[in-house]
Amino acid sequence: MDRLDELAIFVRIVEEGSLARAASRLRRSPPAVTRALAALEDRIGVRLVDRTTRRLAPTEAGRAFYDKARSLTADYEAATAGAREAPVRGLLRITAPVQFGRRHVAPIVARFLDAEAGVEVELMLNDRNIDLIDEGIDVALRIGPLADSALSARLVGHVRRLWVASPAYLKRRGTPRTPGDLVQHESILGTVRANREWSFAGLRTPPRLMGRLRVDDVETRLRAAREGRGVAQLLSYQVADELASGKLVRLLQAWEAPPLPVHLVTKGRAHRAPKIDTFIEFAAKRLRALPVLATAPDAVRRGKPQAPTPG
Missing domain, CATH: 1.10.10.10 (Winged helix-like DNA-binding domain superfamily/Winged helix DNA-binding domain)
Incomplete structure (x- = not known):
């Protein structure tokens, strides 16, 4: 001590x-x-x-x-x-998931640099949860439950895991009404377990998915879904534009899990540099205003959910 x-x-x-x-x-x-x-x-x-x-x-x-x-x-x-009380200055190291970082964090960082002339920023976009201490990170945007209780976290919104497919694919193969229907469909899967084995609320045993395409990149899975190559599981912020434009259709809404929290995370409150607190206040206000982080993101909801089928 x-x-x-x-x-x-x-x-x-x-x-x-x-x-x-x-x-x-x-x-x-x-x-x-x-x-x-x-x-x-x-x-x-x-x-x-x-x-x-x-x-x-x-x-x-x-x-x-x-x-x-x-x-x-x-x-x-x-x-x-x-x-x-000194001016906000120095290097600020920030990390966020790749797609969310490109779409939402990078514009906030640009505006922050305009507002704080004494600050420099290193923005690292990575879908892996980078260790804040080992990598010397000041602020991280994290999606999902936080495992490390020693971190200081500011809740800025929620997202959901959704299943989507293109209208052309659904016209060709039909619309799945229950998770069990997916065994008759092509699934666009990831390479890590969470993206290969989908879980469904209220369903103990998920169906065995059939998917010839497995890819670790979110943008590639999203493009494959738009091109009609199958059903994909993605986060609501990743598909918000496509759902709003009708390029993708939201499926199986009744089996969606509760929303996932989105936090701004730091190593702790004690002895934080002014640049960190200033950025967190600046970013939290703007992130909470994003429609894609609404507590219940109904902005991307299309149609009414189907009722679950018992068993």
Whole structure:
């Protein structure tokens, strides 16, 4: 633990008169606060706090040390407050999924650069979830549930997984009314498991899909669907334009899973550079305004969903 952090914890303990209250105010666990105090006392070789099950009070040495610690932490807070008020500047490294990044994040980045002359941006578009710490990423746009609870996340909207096909394909092969009908159709599949094995809400055993085309690129799957090569599973933002224009038709709506969350993610709230907070505020406002991220994206809905067939 940072030594200045230990001082701040000690100051809070004395001011609150309680380890539990100090932990609550600092948003840390009581054991973590206790360990920090013990580590500080071990380092300086002096008992700073007398504590029993009923009371907590600083020792004589603790009272003297409190005055010095409070002065140091106050100076630090004043210095960092001045830094936070400094102009937004520096390199900002951002990552997003390829297609979403091209369509929606890149224009936001361009406008952000226009607004903040002191900022540089590296935008990395990748459908793989890049590790923020290993890759030195400041902000990531993530689609789907977040596995790492240590990350700080700002919810900006939702998308859905949809099944689509072109009108020409449906005229030639017929329209699937249930997931089971897909065994009679060509499926345009991905190369990873999530895009090869489709899941359907309310259906325990999905049908065995038949697909001669398997491709790892979203744009290629989308183009193949437009060309009438089969049924594809894509995210709502990826097909919003095609559904609105009638180039693709939305299928099997009654079996769609709940919406997937879309977040702006950072490594944490503590000690974030002003450039990060400024970009998150700038981007969140604009992302929430996108129709493709509506909480229930009915903007891409065409027609009424079919009722599920039992069994």
